[in-house]
Amino acid sequence: MPGGGHCPDCGSTELVEDSHYSQSQLVCSDCGCVVTEGVLTTTFSDEGNLREVTYSRSTGENDQVSRSQQRGLRRVRDLCRVLQLPSTFEDTAVAYYQQAYRHSGIRAARLQKKEVLVGCCVLITCRQHNWPLTMGTVCALLYADLDVFSGTYMQIVKLLGLDVPSLCLADLVKTYCSSFRLFQASPSVPPKYVEDKEKMLSRTLQLVELADETWLVTGRRPLPVITAATFLAWQSLQPSHRLTCSLARFCKLANVDLPYPASSRLQELLSVLLRMAERLAWLQVLKLDKRSVVKHIGDLLQHRHTLVRKAFRDGTAEMEAGEKELRERCQGPEQGKEEVASSSLDLPEGKRPASPTPLLPPCMLKPPKRICPPPPVSTVTGDENISDSEIEQYLRTPQEIKDFEKAQAARQAARSVSNPP
Amino acid sequence: YPSPMTPMTPITPATPASESSGIVPQLQNIVSTVNLGCKLDLKTIALRARNAEYNPKRFAAVIMRIREPRTTALIFSSGKMVCTGAKSEEQSRLAARKYARVVQKLGFPAKFLDFKIQNMVGSCDVKFPIRLEGLVLTHQQFSSYEPELFPGLIYRMIKPRIVLLIFVSGKVVLTGAKVRAEI
Numbered sequence: 001m002p003g004g005g006h007c008p009d010c011g012s013t014e015l016v017e018d019s020h021y022s023q024s025q026l027v028c029s030d031c032g033c034v035v036t037e038g039v040l041t042t043t044f045s046d047e048g049n050l051r052e053v054t055y056s057r058s059t060g061e062n063d064q065v066s067r068s069q070q071r072g073l074r075r076v077r078d079l080c081r082v083l084q085l086p087s088t089f090e091d092t093a094v095a096y097y098q099q100a101y102r103h104s105g106i107r108a109a110r111l112q113k114k115e116v117l118v119g120c121c122v123l124i125t126c127r128q129h130n131w132p133l134t135m136g137t138v139c140a141l142l143y144a145d146l147d148v149f150s151g152t153y154m155q156i157v158k159l160l161g162l163d164v165p166s167l168c169l170a171d172l173v174k175t176y177c178s179s180f181r182l183f184q185a186s187p188s189v190p191p192k193y194v195e196d197k198e199k200m201l202s203r204t205l206q207l208v209e210l211a212d213e214t215w216l217v218t219g220r221r222p223l224p225v226i227t228a229a230t231f232l233a234w235q236s237l238q239p240s241h242r243l244t245c246s247l248a249r250f251c252k253l254a255n256v257d258l259p260y261p262a263s264s265r266l267q268e269l270l271s272v273l274l275r276m277a278e279r280l281a282w283l284q285v286l287k288l289d290k291r292s293v294v295k296h297i298g299d300l301l302q303h304r305h306t307l308v309r310k311a312f313r314d315g316t317a318e319m320e321a322g323e324k325e326l327r328e329r330c331q332g333p334e335q336g337k338e339e340v341a342s343s344s345l346d347l348p349e350g351k352r353p354a355s356p357t358p359l360l361p362p363c364m365l366k367p368p369k370r371i372c373p374p375p376p377v378s379t380v381t382g383d384e385n386i387s388d389s390e391i392e393q394y395l396r397t398p399q400e401i402k403d404f405e406k407a408q409a410a411r412q413a414a415r416s417v418s419n420p421p
Numbered sequence: 422y423p424s425p426m427t428p429m430t431p432i433t434p435a436t437p438a439s440e441s442s443g444i445v446p447q448l449q450n451i452v453s454t455v456n457l458g459c460k461l462d463l464k465t466i467a468l469r470a471r472n473a474e475y476n477p478k479r480f481a482a483v484i485m486r487i488r489e490p491r492t493t494a495l496i497f498s499s500g501k502m503v504c505t506g507a508k509s510e511e512q513s514r515l516a517a518r519k520y521a522r523v524v525q526k527l528g529f530p531a532k533f534l535d536f537k538i539q540n541m542v543g544s545c546d547v548k549f550p551i552r553l554e555g556l557v558l559t560h561q562q563f564s565s566y567e568p569e570l571f572p573g574l575i576y577r578m579i580k581p582r583i584v585l586l587i588f589v590s591g592k593v594v595l596t597g598a599k600v601r602a603e604i
Contacts, residue, residue, distance in 0.1 A: 382514035
């Protein structure tokens, strides 16, 4: 560093100017010896020029890593180790945490938020390396609420201007499926339930792709779809022994939590498979239902591209036509609800389908809860005259005021009786 | 010498996207603020008005409601007021004026200063399903799509500066506009 300076202790030339809180010092960065110090005492006139500075405004804060930040950085490293992430991830996550800490809004945040921030930094690092870590897992590990996590996550992504890639579904399937305890016989898993990991992974992936193609994944949480797909894949690989096992029991056996929407996703996936089965020549005659279709999932997946094309058609045009019909029908008060509901799905009951069903997300296939009438055109200008009577309806009469005051006083008295000071 | 019929430079009319696609967003909510210009005693207002709610422990303002236009107002002791729930700018202004009149009749020298529309919320339906995962890839610098947190895609448009919530069903919510043209 600056020429000419030698440490009297070790002779090093690496002397650093340390402008600390109240006193400047020249310190040897090798052995820590204080070479020179600034003036320790001040004169009266000097003191007149000094001002009290809070720690957060002093230079000390920039030089030192605060205890809170140190704790946070330790938590980041701990979380990376618990998740068994590669060591490079740890450094990236730590860097993000430090970057976040430079913002005063984060420095002044509550401990709960700082704790959640640890999870956010690790999650962002994983996403950028296509490591399939879900927010649910992070929240579970940090005992954090998903709502709190959500707010902090969105804030930090915006604050640091980060580009966070989406969660990779295929990778998540592989990781999540591998966590199912079904690949070896155990006291809780009978031999007929044990499955080959590769077969199950491959079939689950195909089912998830099918779900994605048929609009069951967009806008929904990813994990429940994968749970449903894993269950169907497992069942279909040995249906004779496994059809009696329910989704809940399956998850319990596999030692995996059952996410609440998984049953709903399962039903949707089975409906899609049934539609496809109706298009497969040798299955049309069998009149399959949601249980029996499981036996044929292998066949259906093998021909899934053709079947999806045949079973579903472009939903947009159909939707518009259906809605027009709906509006026209609802103008007649005598129309029943059943007609309204079946307008876009014209499938005769129990017969071979005459035409394919529209390929639309489930939320667009459900009949609308109520037909919203177009709002009446408003002719308000904002400058209308306001009549006194209209305003007076909002004012209490003197009698009402007295009654209200009496009621308030009575309530106050009752409170002070029940809570004696 | 250019005739009035042939301008020197071609004028490209600014056609807002809504006009070219035929879809006009419907306004759902307008938030406006106004300064009544005098300090207010919230306890008095809560006592003497029928349509007022005041819970100082929960929130430091009186919550007042009127039936026509159906709106809610937050009235602060500084004299500033926030009016929400109107379906058009004109309705918001009319509602704010009515609240000001109520406050006047309660005995305060309320004025109507600096009325300003702060936010406009609209909604519309494009009537076709949207692959949000695809949209977040092609418009990555404006979009945020986290299905683990929220089913819609958050699109932050720069010009005009509005935020759109785009859902798989094709329904879109637009917010952040200060004037109707932005939506």
